[in-house]
Amino acid sequence: MARKRGRYHHGDLREALIDAAVELIGERGVRGFSLAEASRRLGVATSAPYAHFADRDELVAAVAVRACRRFRAQLVRGSSEPRNPADRLAAMARAYVRFAGTQRALFEALFSSGLDKRRYPELKAAEQPIDDAFQECVSALSNGTSPEELADAVEAAAHGHATLLLDGSFGEGYRAVELAAERAARVTLAIVESRRLLTPGR
Amino acid sequence: MARKRGRYHHGDLREALIDAAVELIGERGVRGFSLAEASRRLGVATSAPYAHFADRDELVAAVAVRACRRFRAQLVRGSSEPRNPADRLAAMARAYVRFAGTQRALFEALFSSGLDKRRYPELKAAEQPIDDAFQECVSALSNGTSPEELADAVEAAAHGHATLLLDGSFGEGYRAVELAAERAARVTLAIVESRRLLTPGR
């Protein structure tokens, strides 16, 4: 835990770099993030990171992997209290948007990094639990639709609200986050109620 | 229209730069776009663009403005044929996703550029007609909800499908685009049907 102190890292530089990356992305966005500046912040040589990451993108991918875990945790926690399935799903959508609004850097690393995810199988693997969380939450009310389609629909709706929130469409600040989250929750309830329309094939 | 020909531009370099930017963004994403390379493609000096744009971001913003116009046109065209309001709205959501899938570069310039839109009032102005298109389409069925909330909900749902599509969540290629577009259209119908849930206040 000797971060930002001396010139030498006897701790876990790998973890420290991920922390620094999150900070930097939070301040300037993924676009303005560089390996060199992360090193400077930690007081290590710009070559030091290469002992832990093959290149810049690999560090960003590591941030994304961490994001997946936190994200899933927040989704599960946020949706645990309501009793009935529809409300749980709506709470999950709300948690989804709140995560984007409050953990902007992590959300960006996950969805706005411009990374080619096909090149990072571990990231793909880390994303799966997020989908799974929706699936689980949905399984109790799949009557009338395939669970996959309902889960995907809700996830997409939440995702849309989240990204538009980060784009400024809901305004700025705490109020904007809550507004977007609430909207996403309501849309979720609407989708659930009319879920039979999601699979018109039958 | 003497693009890519000689060394000197007697035409409209400003427009040519926007064209080149669209091409480049399409090939490497916004992230990998540079003013310098756009110049190189056109065979002009790297300093030439500065006669038309203050900096790199201003060119990207110009691309985004063009994107707004095309986007709106496609939304309006795509949603003009169905007779009843709900189907029109669903068609608009479908067109939204198709635009993202087929005009990737323009969609990225608009939503994944990392631009601070507050700095580009003309861009804000150019975005308005897109919201308006949804508003108009929604006005015929606002019974039970405020038109704004219904329009925003559908827009967010479409946007979520669009961004997840570009992220690869629906797979790659033509099939993926149509799948995502169809899903967005169905979700729209579900939202419309249960739209009274969007405004629980009353």
Add this chain to the structure above:
DNA sequence: GTCTATATCCCGATAGAC
């Protein structure tokens, strides 16, 4: 409006010492 030339800066990545 465009060119040539240039200044500056930053970044990614590697080599070799400790």
Add this chain to the structure above:
DNA sequence: GTCTATCGGGATATAGAC
């Protein structure tokens, strides 16, 4: 595992000629 040193590349932006 980290440092020093360095190479090579590319980008932004300006100055001044045509």
